[in-house]
Amino acid sequence: MSVQILGDQATEERAENARMSAFVGAIAVGDLVKSTLGPKGMDKLLQSSSDIGKSMITNDGATILKSIPLDNPAAKVLVNIAKVQDNEVGDGTTSVTVLSSELLKEAEKLIERKIHPQTIIEGYRIARNVALEALEKASVNNGSNAELFRKDLVNIARTTLSSKILSQDKEFFSNLAVDAILRLKGSTDLNNIQIIKKAGGKLSDSFLDEGFILEKKFGINQPKRIENAKILIANTSMDTDKVKVFGAKFKVDSTAKLADLEKAEKVKMKNKVDKIKKFGINVFINRQLIYDYPEQLFTDAKINSIEHADFDGVDRLALVTGGEVVSTFDNPERVKLGQCDLIEEVLIGEDVFIKFSGVAAGKACTIVLRGATEQGLDEAERSLHDALSVLSQTTRETKTCLGGGCSEMIMSKAVDQAAANETGKKALAIEAFARALRQLPTILADNAGFDSSDLVTKLRSAIYNGMTTSGLDLYKGVVADMRDMGIVESFKLKRAVVSSAAEASEVLLRVDNIIRAKPRTADRNH
């Protein structure tokens, strides 16, 4: 006699079945993004199912995975780690997914050999610690030497960009990205880097402005060029400065009184403008709207005004010009004004922008991207964003390590040695971890169209023989010195890849039961 305890349509998968469905899902996700790995990885074209016209071409693991509706719980875990990797470091999203799916693939083989999942986890934990230690030992810290550090940054940017659409102009863009990051002076807030996309021109027409560009216009009849600008950045209402006391309402019994009130309103606005004039400025930038009347007053006072420069714009301007964001105007002496040498209207493509050059503080900057198609520009922005994220994180954690499969092989060597020192079934799991790590250079070689078995074994013997800077040259298909080739990656990125992938595979390995509730139906009466 059996009793059904679960709800209608709820399903349960147990033991081998549950494990199988977890592994299958994870491995499928890994295979999906595998082919985008490395400089010769290919892009994916994603077409929206709801909006047929909308499509996206990308190489970014996190973007691909985010856009695919998945039903498998294990797949969702992998998508989640890719997303977190994106938020933490900004790049390496494909690597983390591929590595954890490889770890699960190896684990599956061990489970077939009747090894308890918890034993595998134990082995994986040991292996992970050994791998991270080896990675740390192999990493180089140039943080104290500005010149070398800049070179590292450029190399990191180049490595990151080489797998993206920007690869043909990677020299150009890596310098651009490094310049932009160094401009932030240690802040990791990428919000301070504004990226303006304008279709037209070619990718290498993109530029980093030495000043700052705002997507706004001056008021009517105001000069298009101002030298030695003194800027007041404000967040105040310049439309109808309302009475803020709650419930206040106008009630008049004659048109004469109405006119009086209107006048009073105007006087109020005029007073405000007068107060602003006392700051001795020639440019006034407001986050909110500026109505015609105050704008006209500003024009008369030879003050240029810019309205509606939203939150980000105001914050960035404050950083660039070193001014304070102001909302009350009673104490001009206490307020810091922004400064810059020249403000002028410029044309990019067909649109008018305001350009601030010769800025005082300059802790924010603008990158203008040009390119042939919208999709291309979007992908370029994503790639650049990845590079910027990695760079900004590298300014915090200045250690670097080598790419091209070099770090993975070093870790795999250390893990293999640890396996030899371990007794019991754990050792098998540790070996498996080393194999999974070696899969990354294998996939890199495969994607580049080389004989991976040949190349990876060559790399392995090089690393084992003490040439610890060897890696794969994926353009020539040989083992080469990565330090010479300048293929450098951020240590933080690599560490996050290994530790997140190990954590995710552990989560999934521990599962022996999947209970699925009945999917909610789109039924309102329910």
Added chain:
Amino acid sequence: MAAQQQGMAMPDMSNAIVAQDEMGRPFIIVRDQGKKQRKHGLEATKSHILAARSVASIVKTSLGPRGLDKILISQDGEITITNDGATILSQMDLDNEIAKLLVQLSRSQDDEIGDGTTGVVVIAGALLDQALELIEKGIHPIKIANGFDEACKIAIQQLDKVADEIKISADASDPNLLRAAKTSLGSKIVSKSHDQFAQMAVDAVLSVADFERKDVDFELIKMEKKVGGSLEDSSLIKGVLLEKDFSHSQMPKHIEDCKIAILTCPLEPPKPKTKHKLEISTAEEFKALQEYEQKKFQEMIDCIKNSGANVVACQWGFDDEANHLLLANGLNAIRWIGGSELELLAIATNGRIVPRFEDLTPEKLGTAQSIRELEFGTTRDRMLVVEGCSNTKSVTCFIRGSNDMIVDEGVRALHDSICVVRNLVRDNRVVYGGGAAELTCSLAVSEAADRQKGIDQYAFRAFASALDTIIMTLAENSGLDPIDTLSGLKAKQATEKSSQLGVDCLGKGTNDMKELFVIDPLIGKKQQLLLATQLTRMILKINDVIISGKDEY
């Protein structure tokens, strides 16, 4: 939708009692008669026991340090991966009433003790399993239940007898507390950074514990989670963590020696609570109002300034003008803080929550050593850490991890171990884990069985073998031979007269749980037995179930 409408128009004839009118058209006399179900007598009891058994078999594999996790997929496709019995059961889509009782069972263990939620369900399942055999022998269910009650009493007595009193000091490095926390964490994924989490749990409890009253106020321990990094990056913050940033982007990100004004009034123009109307009819009035407004803002700022505060924590929002005035006066401000967080901040900093600006006085300010802003990777998320508070009795556990599921599970695991440590602060008697406590109870009960007159003997033996199930399950989950382990251990406990022998789940080479430091609080174990026995009685007493046909919808 369409199918349902059809259903409305055309009722299901197969389940209805139908007659035909003179034209041969059917009309319904009793609708859905066939859907009404009734089960009674032994059949009902048996089906209940089977239901309980299948629930227990789901959570069974989570028991012990080598137990595995479950993936639960909610109606909306969200996934939870967990090892915690209470969480597994509460998130399952259950339809069976008896199964729901088991959910309640694990929940009450969770509420009362906080740990051992899997164990209690496994024991209840085993008790019912044993009861089934007795029922088949022809023993009346109530007799069985009575026998179980008596047996449970003996088991509890035995637990009291073998319990060791351990010394607990308020010292964070107290090895006993750490061991208990580690026992509870052993089965969870956080065993990856076992020592760290155990230490966090102990630190958290000890910093808020009230040793005189032997109580721990959980309100003072806050859990915050954030994906990113790995589990090792989790930490205990002796202070408060707010998911907010400073109100003005140009305020400094780090302040030392903070004097905090905690406000529940907005920095906005006054807003009377009574219904009112303010009518402006002349230009003079308009001007007067304008001045009033500005004066009001200045007054607010002055009030704060005069009290000597340098940080403003407010439950409500700020007007742009007020915000700038705060910046201009060098006051850092945080707005839109939730009610409970504000209270926590007040407790932590020893400040008073002030509802009016006029009431601000220097002694009502909270103090903290520093407030700093945390940034997370490449996202725009920010958090504020208030540290070095004057009242150290408020802590925040900050859990990190590489994905949502692991972070959530980390929070649950830490909560469990905090509960265990709290239980020890309340009652410092412990029993040994790894099935040792269950085994000694089982031995005591089966010994007592022989002295029973009448049918109770059977119930006693059944109770003892139900307790054995825990040991067998632990052994099975750890990949050991369950029967071999059980019989070996039983013989060993009986001959050595030691209540510390349990299953060596991790292959450490010894069965002495005292040596392996696997300890559980006594009250947790007692509660498991009591609750499970109670539930068994309740289920055995039911002999009739009537399920009315569900309404069509």
